[in-house]
Amino acid sequence: MKIEFRPLTAKEVECRVAMCRKDGLSLLLYKDARVDMRMLDATVGPLNWKRSHELIGDRLYCTVSVWDDEKLQWITKQDVGTESNTEREKGQASDAFKRACFNLGIGRELYTAPFIWIRASDCRIEEDGRGGYRCKDRFRLTQMDVDGGEIVKLEIVNATSGKIVYQMDNAAKIDERMYKVLQDRCKAAGKSVSAILGGRKPSEISINEFRMLMDNLEATA
Numbered sequence: 001m002k003i004e005f006r007p008l009t010a011k012e013v014e015c016r017v018a019m020c021r022k023d024g025l026s027l028l029l030y031k032d033a034r035v036d037m038r039m040l041d042a043t044v045g046p047l048n049w050k051r052s053h054e055l056i057g058d059r060l061y062c063t064v065s066v067w068d069d070e071k072l073q074w075i076t077k078q079d080v081g082t083e084s085n086t087e088r089e090k091g092q093a094s095d096a097f098k099r100a101c102f103n104l105g106i107g108r109e110l111y112t113a114p115f116i117w118i119r120a121s122d123c124r125i126e127e128d129g130r131g132g133y134r135c136k137d138r139f140r141l142t143q144m145d146v147d148g149g150e151i152v153k154l155e156i157v158n159a160t161s162g163k164i165v166y167q168m169d170n171a172a173k174i175d176e177r178m179y180k181v182l183q184d185r186c187k188a189a190g191k192s193v194s195a196i197l198g199g200r201k202p203s204e205i206s207i208n209e210f211r212m213l214m215d216n217l218e219a220t221a
Contacts, residue, residue: 003066005043005106007146008035013110015139015156020125025135027116027156027166033094036101040066050074051100053093062096064104077103112150114168122165123158137161145171152208170208178210185217 012035018028040049048067053060060081065074081096102108118139128134137160145153156166174182179202186193196213197205205213 003044003105005039005104007109007149008107008144010141010144010155013107013141013144015116015141017135017139020133020135022120022125022133024117024119025123025125027118027139029110029113029116029141031098031107031110033097036098036106039106040064040101051097053096056080060092060096062093062100064097064100066104077101079103109146109149109151114151114154116154116156116166118156118158118165122161122163124160139165147171147208150208152206170206170211172207173203174205174207174210176202178207179205182210182213185214189217189220191217 008031013029013031015027016030017025019026040046044066050065052063052065054063055061061078062081063076063078065076067073068075077100079096079099079102081092081094081099102111123135123137125133125135137158140157140159141154142157142164143153143155144151150170151168152170154166154168155164157163158165182196183193186196196217
């Protein structure tokens with residue numbers, strides 16, 4: 001039995017401030033446990049999966065099992081949770097469950113998310129009174145496209161101001177400037193750009209593929 005979980009939608013992904021400085025902040029994309037529960041219910045059926053928790057040492061582990069009709073057995077994945085800032089036990093249990101679901105393939109595309117930096121001009125950053133900075137604005141993911149298990153397009157809005165503060169489109173095609181950079185990198189690596197592109201035109205190469213080509217050329221240089 002082959003179980004395939006669909007990619008997450010923008011509405012199922014949340015944004016959390018990971019780091020805040022005077023000049024801006026970084027965001028992390030994450031899913032909550034309710035998303036995993038709904039995905040399991042919809043994909044394998046509410047009666048065909050189960051979860052259990054056990055304490056190993058001082059760490060809480062979660063095991064998520066999915067019933068396999070062909071093998072007539074439970075297929076299990078396990079992972080450990082980390083503490084949350086509040087409600088330690090509940091936070092560990094929820095985190096362990098979400099991590100185990102990652103192992104099953106639910107939301108694994110989130111691991112391909114880029115570094116998301118929001119400029120201070122696009123949010124309200126203030127001193128926190130302890131020598132650091134904080135931002136009370138809320139951010140919402142309004143678009144997320146996934147291709148081949150990788151995030152290729154993102155749009156994030158500052159929900160407090162309503163302003164679009166981050167956009168990424170790796171599915172977009174490269175421009176002349178990027179093509180020139182690729183030509184120069186190929187020349188430095190002693191390779192033919194036409195051979196690298198397989199005879200395709202620059203207008204047929206996505207930004208995501210451009211980045212992979214650049215990484216490969218760097219690795220073989």
